[in-house]
Amino acid sequence: MDTFSTLPRPPLNYWLMKSEPDECSIDDLARAPHATVPWIGVRNYQARNFMRDAMRVGDGVLFYHSSCPQPGIAGLAEVASTAYPDASQFDPASPYHDPKSAQDAPRWLNVDVRFLRKTRLLSLPEMRAEPVLAGMRVLQAGNRLSITPVTAAEWQCLLALLEP
DNA sequence: GCCAACGTTGGC
DNA sequence: GCCAACGTTGGC
Numbered sequence: 697m698d699t700f701s702t703l704p705r706p707p708l709n710y711w712l713m714k715s716e717p718d719e720c721s722i723d724d725l726a727r728a729p730h731a732t733v734p735w736i737g738v739r740n741y742q743a744r745n746f747m748r749d750a751m752r753v754g755d756g757v758l759f760y761h762s763s764c765p766q767p768g769i770a771g772l773a774e775v776a777s778t779a780y781p782d783a784s785q786f787d788p789a790s791p792y793h794d795p796k797s798a799q800d801a802p803r804w805l806n807v808d809v810r811f812l813r814k815t816r817l818l819s820l821p822e823m824r825a826e827p828v829l830a831g832m833r834v835l836q837a838g839n840r841l842s843i844t845p846v847t848a849a850e851w852q853c854l855l856a857l858l859e860p
Numbered sequence: 861g862c863c864a865a866c867g868t869t870g871g872c
Numbered sequence: 873g874c875c876a877a878c879g880t881t882g883g884c
Binding site: 740741742836837838839840841 | 864
Binding site: 841 | 881
């Protein structure tokens, strides 16, 4: 019997995180140093709060390709850090520059995301065909939130669909 | 290019 | 604090 199995342990969470493949594709993530990228550029308070308040190291991440010819889930990743100030908000040369954010009170945060593996491209129509996934935010019309929570049931269903 | 959805801005 | 106008996202 595993002695450690009785120790209290915070449950992991699951997330879907959108990335435009022109900006950072699943292949870009795989090739990044340590196969890890800082998830910079989030400028939405709800998405920021997910990173700040709910993400833990080791949380599962569905890497989603958005605004591209074949939108859908392209790979699996994991949360590799807790949230810390997003440096790009203070860089005037960055498209993510926020002149209203102060150095001593950073408005925007990011976590690091680490590559786990590429999957086949799981398309939106395929996801819509699964009743278990019907409630996913990414399937709702007009959804713009770039980070959304995924339930354990949705996660299990998606992993099964992604089996090679 | 269209358009639905939704966050942000700014006048009052 | 309200709310109309505007801008952005993002699938189709």
